[in-house]
Amino acid sequence: MMIDKSSAKPYYEQIVLLIKEQVLQGILQPGEQIASVREMARQLLMNPNTVSKAYKMLEMQGVIVTVKGRGTYIAEQQTTVRDDAKVAQVKQKIQELVLEARYLSVDETEITKWVTEQYEGSQTNAND
Amino acid sequence: MMIDKSSAKPYYEQIVLLIKEQVLQGILQPGEQIASVREMARQLLMNPNTVSKAYKMLEMQGVIVTVKGRGTYIAEQQTTVRDDAKVAQVKQKIQELVLEARYLSVDETEITKWVTEQYEGSQTNAND
Amino acid sequence: MMIDKSSAKPYYEQIVLLIKEQVLQGILQPGEQIASVREMARQLLMNPNTVSKAYKMLEMQGVIVTVKGRGTYIAEQQTTVRDDAKVAQVKQKIQELVLEARYLSVDETEITKWVTEQYEGSQTNAND
Amino acid sequence: MMIDKSSAKPYYEQIVLLIKEQVLQGILQPGEQIASVREMARQLLMNPNTVSKAYKMLEMQGVIVTVKGRGTYIAEQQTTVRDDAKVAQVKQKIQELVLEARYLSVDETEITKWVTEQYEGSQTNAND
DNA sequence: GTGGTCTAGACCACT
DNA sequence: GTGGTCTAGACCACA
Incomplete structure (x- = not known):
């Protein structure tokens, strides 16, 4: 869980890459719940808006799935449709x-x- | 000589890539003069400043050499320092x-x- | 922080030299944030584009690192490759x-x- | 007598340096006559205006002296006034x-x- | 004609 | 707020 504050890459992109990499490596398992936007923002010492943006992108890419009121989870199935x-x-x-x-x-x-x-x-x- | 105006990539970066590719492919030969800033701008339907920016980057990377009042040329030797x-x-x-x-x-x-x-x-x- | 407006040397080059000198002298420390483009432009009474040009050059030379939305910082490590x-x-x-x-x-x-x-x-x- | 056409340095400056270096090396001796503007332009394959500009600068710096109707000579004495x-x-x-x-x-x-x-x-x- | 510098101002992306 | 891109147009230096 490292964000490089001195990187030229936007924070939100760094978060996206972080999650994706952890999923591919098996550190994060399908179905597993991940930290909420606010919790993650606290952990990473950054603005919740930034984390939120990252989560939205991850959801669009089918990596995570957010359930209103319940939390955010790693998607069960990776979309195998090749775009x-x-x-x-x-x-x-x-x-x-x-x-x-x-x-x-x-x-x-x-x-x-x-x-x-x-x-x-x-x-x-x-x-x- | 195609620039994608709807691409998210800045025009000037597209020009940089274009030239570099043509040099590697041998379409542009060392010592050869390339279109002037204004001429290229006319061809690509864009502002001379934008083309100039691209040429400046190419020069800093050692791909071209530009001379005030004379024009712009493909560099004779590529700097082969590995950074x-x-x-x-x-x-x-x-x-x-x-x-x-x-x-x-x-x-x-x-x-x-x-x-x-x-x-x-x-x-x-x-x-x- | 003096820019010689009557010098033949372009403003942006003067800024580049100024920053580089301050880094070598230790006045500016690695990781330290420097004045924003607009702020520096205000201080030096010049157009933000001119300052931006200077910052871009400094970045290409590895002296500073600039991050969209966050600001500009003195680079942590100087690239020590000898070109x-x-x-x-x-x-x-x-x-x-x-x-x-x-x-x-x-x-x-x-x-x-x-x-x-x-x-x-x-x-x-x-x-x- | 070599002019580098692919150099970023203006032709006239290259000529100035050329002459000065030859004087310091003793290749050109004080009092010696050098080629006329037109002759030099022919030799170097360049515009007489360019050579003329170079000669004017050399004269200003006291390296050569032009005598109307007679030709151009290496200055007898180097100005020893330290400016x-x-x-x-x-x-x-x-x-x-x-x-x-x-x-x-x-x-x-x-x-x-x-x-x-x-x-x-x-x-x-x-x-x- | 060539490229270089600078200004002014618009619009966009990131925090 | 931050920096980035692009346009438009002025003025300068070199050939």
Whole structure:
């Protein structure tokens, strides 16, 4: 549960990534309840509006489900529908970053290694 | 020479990517003169200041060299210094996108394919 | 915090130098927040865009880190990569100025003294 | 006699430096006649206006002297008056570059070496 | 003609 | 409140 206050990445995006990563790693289990917006805001020392925004995005992406009056839970089933439009967007972004990497003299095998790393376990990353 | 005006990506960043891609693909050759700021602005139907901003970024990255009163040229030599801090940033960003891809049910081999594509020819993609 | 409005040096470059010098002198500490773009613009009696341009350059050089909605901070760690191409450029420029100095009957020891001065404390100079 | 067409430095400045360096190195001797504006322009493949501008600057700095109808000569005596205002300017510029160098992890001894190099012989420099 | 700097002011995203 | 992007238009320096 670490938010990098000195990162250029918006807080709400950091929260989204945090939750998603913990789900993929199995730290957060489907059905499990997570902290309420206000509780999470207290824990992370940030504005509830920011946490709320993050939760909304996670809900839109089908990662969590909020039940009015009961709380917020990790979604039972991951949506297995493949949204081709979104996939195309991600592909686009990745390829742009690969372009950046090429300009930084990074070769193909190294990038492939990064991808594999992310698919295996998952290690915490510094930086932004 | 296509700029997506409806993309969330700033115009100037799109121009930067465009030029960089064309250089890596060999469409633009070292020493070659590229369109002037005003000419490019005319072609892309945008403000010269925006194009100028893109050119400035490209110059700082060593992709082009610009000379007052003479014009703008593709840099003769690419600086091949590997800036580890920047590499770490790109790695970080790529891994975050890989995380997103996993949520969209994209498997590792497909992403690897995207990377390879970018290293071989390079085809243009829509979206942002 | 002095900007020479009659200098040939662009405002934004003067700001860049100002901040860099204060960082090297320890007046500005890593992690410390600096004046917002608008605030700095008010203080220096100039357009916020100009200050913004300076901040952008400082960010690209890794001196500061700027976060949308939160503010601008002195970077925690300086990137210590030595970019030989940039070093060569600076060397080139310095040697040209040394040439000029020789024509002004300045001897080698005096220039060496200037260099040392800059490495020790650092005192502000007028002119451009 | 080399002008770097791909340098960001204005042509006229390059000419000025060229002449000054050759004088300091003794390649051009006091009293020696140099090529006329038009002749020099032909040799360097550039606009006579550009060469003319360079010669005017050299004359202002007392490096050359132009005699109407007779031609242009290397000045007999170097002005030994030390112009403190100009010296202050050069000092200022050098110290700014030293600041840049420090940010590029260059230490004091290396810069001092550059200065010494320029005072001894004088070698041609690539880059800009 | 080229690029560079600066201002003024609009609109957007994040906290 | 913060910074970011974009436009419009003025003025300057270089070729």
